[in-house]
Amino acid sequence: MSVTKQEQREIVINVPVLARVEGEGALDLTIKAGEISDLKLRIFEPPRYFEKFSEGRDYFEMPDLVARICGICPVAYQMSTVHAMESILNIQITPWIRAMRRLLYCGEWIESHNLHIHLLAAPDFLGYGSAPELAKDHPDVVRRGVYLQELGNQIIKMLGGRSVHPVGARVGGFYQAPTAQQAKTLLQNLEAALPQVEKLVEWTASLKLPDNPQQFTCVSVKHPDEYPMNEGNLVSSAGLDIPISEYNNHFREFHVPHSTALHSLLDDKPYLLGPLARVNLNFDLLPEAVKTNLAKTAIQFPSNNMFHSIVARAAEVHYAFLEAIRILRDYVPTDTPFIPVEKMRAGVGFGCTEAPRGMLWHQWELDEQGRVTTTQIVPPTSQNQAQIEQDLRFSLQQKGLDTEPDELRLYAETVVRNYDPCISCATHFLKLTIK
Template identity: 55%
Template sequence: MTDSRRIQIDVPALTRVEGEGALHLRVEGDSIKQLQLSIFEPPRYFEKFLEGRHFSEVPDIVARICGICPVAYQMSAVQALEQAFGVEPDPWVKQMRRLFYCGEWLQSHALHIHLLALPDYLGYDSAIGMAADHPEAVQRGLALQALGNEIIRLFGGRSVHPVGARVGGFHHAPSLADVQALHNRLQGARIQAEALTRWCAELPMPDQAEDFVCVALSHDDQYPFYEGRLLSSDGLDIGADAWEHHFHEEHAPHSTALWALLNDQPYLVGPLARLNLNKQRLPDPVAENLERTGIHFPSRNMFHSMLARAVEIEVAIHEAILLTQDYRPPEQPYVDVSPRAGIGYGMTEAPRGMLWHRYETDDAGLIQSARIVPPTSQNQARIEADLHHSLTAFGLAHSDDEIRLHCEKVIRNYDPCISCATHFLRLKLERDA
């Protein structure tokens, strides 16, 4: 007779992710028999809420999908609706949308690095515990986050669920004095951001390489936020209107969020995928700072996601400085829009990855149908594949607590926003030896 043991662990909350999910892990001997990342938040039906609404309401409604990345939802939506109506925003609008987006990347990435992920690498349960021993790191994060929020407030009126975006542009243009003050603050933050990249590069990271397909926007002459074609590391090169021909979503029995697959395979979206596919688009000072860390991209180590976020904070500050230095308020901060029946597609880079929208409108500009594919649902299958690979590499001969912590670290690399995709991980671990 062989010894047999069955261990079951229930962790009431996966801390430091956005949303509620669960991980079920069953181990027999030294092999993983079952591993499922479950998202059990109820569906939120935003796409259905949008049906019958006037196009002008869409930016404010979709901003409610996420408290962390509302700008991304607004930008993909206005892009899609402008395409449906045959409207081309003027260069001022495009530039300011990019600046608006810089604010969101800045606040979201600074929040994730300093308050959500960093405690893992410095050995703390929470940012509050970490703050006692590393106050300067936490204050730096809060300062960068505050700067990002300020940019969002400037255009959006407020940093949470901003209301300044409209189809065609913005409701309001910031004053020259406000933008000049912002420009000065951005100049001051540049050194902090450069130091953050070097600091993140020195954190102890597991050395785990794996194969995965990266998917991200790419643009001829800029690091992608708001515009570009969709590329993959295995040769895909498409516009937003072709997304449905290459990707498909399906239900998994254990998740309330849809799973997106590319050619029936998991794929990665987010900062690491963006940097892997767009390293050549980094501004020179940012590329030089990254080069000095000795860590090279493209990287196959998912734990380099945090470093990629730090690099993107530098990109956002660099871009925001350029976009604010010659700022002039326009006569009108939007182009006029006349609705018509049509179909439009939008895709932009949310902090967590590519966010795709499709809208069909009638002659009056009422939404006939809406489809929204958020980054976290695109990453779900990848997270499960990563957990399989990473846990095997980590080894299963660890305590349940060590395994749980490792799983949480792996999941947090993706900065999942489970609330967007449909708030803690319940881990159920069973061992049959």
């Protein structure tokens, strides 16, 4: 960090590398005469060109390819992709496949949310600089996080063959069905951990979370009958309710000079994705057990305090455990884990699912041989960038710009980490402007 002060109280804060986030980013902040004159969340991780090198490849390669976009949320990329492909190829999946996809998603939410809560966010709210420092004084907190994260990984491994970049999902379903014994063992492991999960919600609510209410627009998928993961319309707290195919009619992606990831606006305004947005928009669809657990805390949803995101994450961990247990209790192996493609066809398809960090939208176009001609992948972190910058301006003003620079820097990092940004996901854009 570098800090310079001039007579007119100009403060320049540079965080060259943001710690405890996935990927490479930085923050530049200039305060002049008591006002923020410049603020940039810089994402400088090299572009990865996933959209471009998908072109010309066969449709069946895409689930494995897009899984490589992220080692933390590969399931989300696979699920948005297979939904889009199946809409083009007119594949109607079975209830078994639909349930297993939901189970697979539960695994990803469990592992990702617990990683963030215990190892990335908790140090901020408990006064530590890193998870290893936290572990010295609070070993049980870190052990719980690693234990619960591993259970999420077990779910992914059972259906995906491995927990990182799983390879079990395919267009039309899964390559194979888990055995009854595999499902039974996993069910027993999840049921044994449920008491810890229930306590997690209360624990996150007991943290010293800043009181920082503000105005923001929430966006998520919404399904009429279930908490959103794989299916539904796109809705917002501002009244949006559209099919996913209409995404580009309302949302706009664009370049900013300081980021290798695209920014995104809804009707030309920033918006929020992720656990807090989902809970705010879908609270009525949570099971009574999760609502009752949340009622034990002093935090109420919908909430306009961004720092309540960690509690929303914990509530979603509770939900994902309950949903996974429900599915596994009814599990019966099948001889038809996938539906084959009956006829190749050209067309455009859309997929939109809820990654741990928020809504992940895909558009794929196939030619008559089933090869990709174009694709558009819009990750949640790139969509949240404009909201993060808006939050930083508001939150730092609320904190007080006369605060000591080191304290301002730490608070700014805390604000950014609160969104759990996945920077590697965001840096795959295609267009380049060279001057």
